[in-house]
Amino acid sequence: MPTEGLTAAELAELAQQLRVDSVRATDAAGSGHATSSMSAAELGAVLLANHLRYDFERPDHPGNDHLILSKGHASPLLYAMYRAAGAITDEELLTFRRQGSRLEGHPTPRLPWVDVATGSLGQGLPVGVGVALSGKRLDRVPYRVWVISGDSEMAEGSVWEAVEHAAVEQLDNLTLIVDVNRLGQRGPTRHGRDLDAYARRLKAFGWHTIEVDGHDAQAVDRAYEEARSTLRQPTAILASTVKGKGVEAVADQEGKHGKPLPDATEAIAELGGVRAIHVDVAKPAAARTLHAVPSGHLTLPRFETAADNGDQVATRDAFGQALTALGSARSDVVVLDGEVGDSTRAEYFAKEHPDRYFECYIAEQLLVAAGVGMQVRGHVPYVATFAAFLTRAHDFLRMAAISRADLNVIGSHAGVAIGEDGPSQMGLEDLAMMRAVHGSTVLCPCDANQTARLVATMADLKGIRYLRTGRGKSEVIYGPDEEFPVGGSKVLRRGEQDRLTLVAAGTTVPEALEAARLLAADGIDVRVIDLYSVKPVDARTLWAAAEETGCLVTVEDHHPEGGLGDAVAEAFADGRPTPRLVRLAVSSMPGSATPDEQLYGAGIDAESVATAVRLLVEKAVVR
Amino acid sequence: MPTEGLTAAELAELAQQLRVDSVRATDAAGSGHATSSMSAAELGAVLLANHLRYDFERPDHPGNDHLILSKGHASPLLYAMYRAAGAITDEELLTFRRQGSRLEGHPTPRLPWVDVATGSLGQGLPVGVGVALSGKRLDRVPYRVWVISGDSEMAEGSVWEAVEHAAVEQLDNLTLIVDVNRLGQRGPTRHGRDLDAYARRLKAFGWHTIEVDGHDAQAVDRAYEEARSTLRQPTAILASTVKGKGVEAVADQEGKHGKPLPDATEAIAELGGVRAIHVDVAKPAAARTLHAVPSGHLTLPRFETAADNGDQVATRDAFGQALTALGSARSDVVVLDGEVGDSTRAEYFAKEHPDRYFECYIAEQLLVAAGVGMQVRGHVPYVATFAAFLTRAHDFLRMAAISRADLNVIGSHAGVAIGEDGPSQMGLEDLAMMRAVHGSTVLCPCDANQTARLVATMADLKGIRYLRTGRGKSEVIYGPDEEFPVGGSKVLRRGEQDRLTLVAAGTTVPEALEAARLLAADGIDVRVIDLYSVKPVDARTLWAAAEETGCLVTVEDHHPEGGLGDAVAEAFADGRPTPRLVRLAVSSMPGSATPDEQLYGAGIDAESVATAVRLLVEKAVVR
Secondary structure (H helix, E strand, C coil): CCCCCCCCCHHHHHHHHHHHHHHHHHHHHHHCCCCHHHCCCHHHHHHHHHHHHCCCCCCCCCCCCCCEEECCCHHHHHHHHHHCCCCHHHHHCCCCCCCCCCCCCCCCCCCCCCCCCCCCCCCCCHHHHHHHHHHHHHHCCCCCCEEEECCCCHHHHHHHHHHHHHHCCCCCCCEEEECCCECCCCCECCCCCCHHHHHHHHCCCEEEEEEEECCCCHHHHHHHHHCCCCCCEEEEEEEEECCCCCCCCCCCCCCCCCCCCCHHHHHHHHHCCCCCCCCCEEEEEEEECCCCCCCCCCCCCCCCCCCCCCCCEEEEHHHHHHHHHHHCCCCCCCEEECHHHHCCCCCCHHHHHHHHEEEECCHHHHHHHHHHHHHHCCEEEEEEECCCHHHHHHHHHHHHHHCCCCEEEEEECCCCHCCCCCCHEEEECCHHHHCCCCCCECCCCCHHHHHHHHHHHHHHCCCEEECCCCCCCEEECCCCCCCCCCCCCEECCCCCCCCCEEEECCCCHHHHHHHHHHHHHHHCCCCCEECCCECCCCHHHHHHHHHHEEEEEEEEEEEEEHHHHHHHCCCCCCCCCCCCEEEEECCCCCCCHHHHHHHHHHHCCCCHHHHHHHHHHCCCCCC | CCCCCCHHHHHHHHHHHHHHHHHHHHHHHHHCEEEEHHHHHHHHHHHHHHHCCCCCCCCCCEEEEEECCCCHHHHHHHHHHHCCCCCCCCCCCCCCCCCCCCCCCCCCCCCCCCCCCCCCCHCCCCCCCHHHHHHHHHHCCCCCCCEECCHHHHHHHHHHHHHHHHHHHCCCCCEEEEEECCCCCEEEEECCCHHHHHHHHHHHHCCCEEEEEECCHHHHHHHHHHHHCCCCCCCCCCCCCCCCCCCCCCCCCCCCCCCCCCCCHHHHHCCCCCCCCCCCCCCCCCCCCCCCCCCCCCCCCCCCCHCCEEEEEEHHHHHHHHHHHHHHHCEEEEECCCHHHHCCCCHHHHHHHHHHHHECCCCCHHHHHHHHHHHHHHCCCEEEHHHHHHHHHHHHHHHHHHHHCCEEEEEECEEEEEEEHHHHCCCCCCCCHHHCCCCCCCEEECCCCHHHHHHHHHHCCCCEEEEEEECCEEEECCCCCCCCCCCCCCEEECCCCCCCCEEECCCCHHHHHHHHHHHHHHCCCCEEEEEEEEEEHHHHHHHHHHHHCCEEECCCCCCCCCCCHHHHCCCCCCCCCCCCCEEEEECCCCCCCHHHHHHHHHCCCHHHHHHHHHHHHCCCCCC
């Protein structure tokens, strides 16, 4: 029997249970955010008992609602709700924050009912927009998305990117619940308990807003009902609450953030003691399963090589074409653009598959978050903007990894090779950023066929996978049937007398090849490796090159730190004998110049590479 | 004679000149954003002629207004204004986007009249808030801050962080001019020319708004006048404009973004030909010079070493104390907090120097941008939040480097050593991020005295300097008089028989020292280097250790990519013989656990390090 329609008295009791359990969990852990959980107890209780549609035995049920606790530090409340729903035992509740426990300090998808990790504030709503967009425009399933947010985090710009997008897209399946408890970590928030300050702002963006006493269970119940029946607008429920509500020793006081209560026993008594109310959470209606098996034959674009007199092609163009082909073969592929689709070429996809193309405008945090939200629903998102502007979403990428998200990220206009636009538009730290994301894959193709293959391959990888593309046209080096396994590389030039190895990726591969030709004319043979898989890296091929040539020279259109040079060095970080290493990278601050001038200025064009190698030979650094 | 009070006809002529010059510059360059410049021509002309107070011969004049072109791609407009003001010649105007020219594709402070680099959208207003806050609360100089923004960039969350902060701080010296030309890069914006859509949002946040026809010079003039006379509120002028205004072939059309005009000669004719109107820009009133010489004796906190039975001290505590002392000695030091000052200990400064402490709430983009704005005015900002949350401001840090900003950045709660809170709160990619920032300094102190010294030292460095602090208490290793030059290191343990070298920084230094003691008990001598200066790195000491011990084992509380291991490898990236390298770092995804369990789980505690070294010895990897 579903518990929908608990009475006000029953709801109040349930809320007290959630408070008590929050106190118990944090007390057992010796740390954690008890007071931030207590303020939202009625908000959580009423949602769980009367409004959430969720089958805890089938977290993958396509009809399930999605509950995102954006104020992730209030995890004790969430875990208390899980206990009330019978999803976890009381015993497990008390493992909170212990080593090995699924009940981490901030929620992560190690728990099957958690969609995404939270704990970096201001991320719940942007991700919720992605989940809600899926419901409306992709899945066509009438689930609801409930985001419980703190008041402090309303200061994050990412929230307002999401507020804007949700309103314009009329996401009436999305409800934002703001726990306005007046106190942030270090003291009062900007607006205290002025609910109208929040409401005015949200209304101006087109939201429906409801102001409510967050400790009046009946009022909260009515607010949820109103949210569920509001059409063509997302709803924000602004709930006035008291941090630490229910326990005199901490209620509404500064300096009580992020701590267990001083006297748990006394607090539990004050809250009426331990309870064991079970909530039989209402299950969702049947809904069709998503993406049974992506089907259809994939016909990637094929580019003629330079050897066959093929045209020069930019890797961004190949990306756009391959993505479009992938979208024709697979119905689960979706594409998100940061208002630069004409430049990244994501726009090609839009023309063929407009229903699966999402314009996120110039809001890179929302861009990445919406992609994360869509992969929650089983879609395969490709989010694309300039490599430089992905730095705007660094925190979202970092958190996406903690969320165990499967996400394709494309950064175009990499490096100084873009030319005249200057440094603000140049991705020169993207490899460092993306390599340091936990479990990421980093791909850096140098020609059109390689790009096309990798665009298709990345769709089936796990985790955050990054593809770096370039602006300018370049020769097609590989035939269309060449394969490019992740973790592989291509030895493009080798000989018995190689005196060192040039290791390049992307734009610098043709430069390295040309440098090798120039050097060969001088009687200096060098090996050339195309290290298109920057992470994971093809250590074996690098080890062989080290052993056979003794010196590896990396050539990258990226700052010297954290990129290709680092990837190569890391292949030797297990204590084996290390070859001599030389890094050629972008060390100075570029200005405006033509692409050729930029590469020369950075010392990574063919002529500069050849000069550097000649110097190494002269100085007898290499054999 | 100042030109204040140009007639409408004269202003219209000046606007046409700015259009013509934008067309000429982009045509000469063969690239650039002509149409985005043309929409804002009246906005620029009226500002320059009738409202800006600026001495172009004295860009460092403390009374100068500050003009920030947030829509940096409209640089031709800005450069055309400089030509009209006599700051650059017509000849220089036509060097736009050429190699070596100061007139880059997007403005940078290579030009003395440009405060900060723009080109990553949504940054002008947040930086402007910092400049305006300086005027109000630090400098007490009545200059005005004018930010010219595009309409597309209003989608960036960072803009709304700034909108909120500016209103709460009642920055009536700040004017936002939005060039609502309806068209973004790839097509229409969300709100087209619906000025009221922008005005509603801004008003809800507490701004004064003015809607105006952006091509009606008199109306624009009145709007500026109204902005100047509005008290206790920042003003936004929402100007309806036409992209490419004045040239039929491009006006109000999609697909004309970021390109010179198809026929420049014809366009110039249509615009009435080349003009040479000179604007005698009004100069500011006299204002006192800022920060003649920071004075006062610096008395840093002194901590007793463990050897002298001193207490354990967290590096974040030492940071807070040293910062406070620095603030007493230097009146130019200002501190900005991201609503975690109680945790980072920036709050210590607030108690002593409340007038120079700025609470930016949970809005890390604004936090960094406001710091950048304050250094424009000669202040020495320290911006502090959790290391993990600095990723939120990555794009602002990247752009700050392009802005040649001098900025101190503090990231606390680094690494798994924070313990139970879990991965969302752990800075595990901060070293990779900060090392890859151009020209940055990266410092990672391991004890209280070292921290205190480095906090003081960093104040006088150039560029972006980063200091990483930890949450937990640890032994004081160094005496209070020890010196720690940037680019240095400390050899904490060395012997004739060292079989390898442990290289550590921050939290891992005590672990490495303890590992060395454990190993010594087994008869295995190892060297220990405290590499507190991660960038620049003390290559000489590493070279010596390599030569003398043959193997360097890095131990870091950070992901394996881009951090300490990379910094050490890079010291050998000039082709010299490379030692064997081993990286011990955080490779798996942490959950919740105690700090000790976390270090053990990551394999970077003393016991794990000793075990790893024993294995290297057994496998005869080391001598």
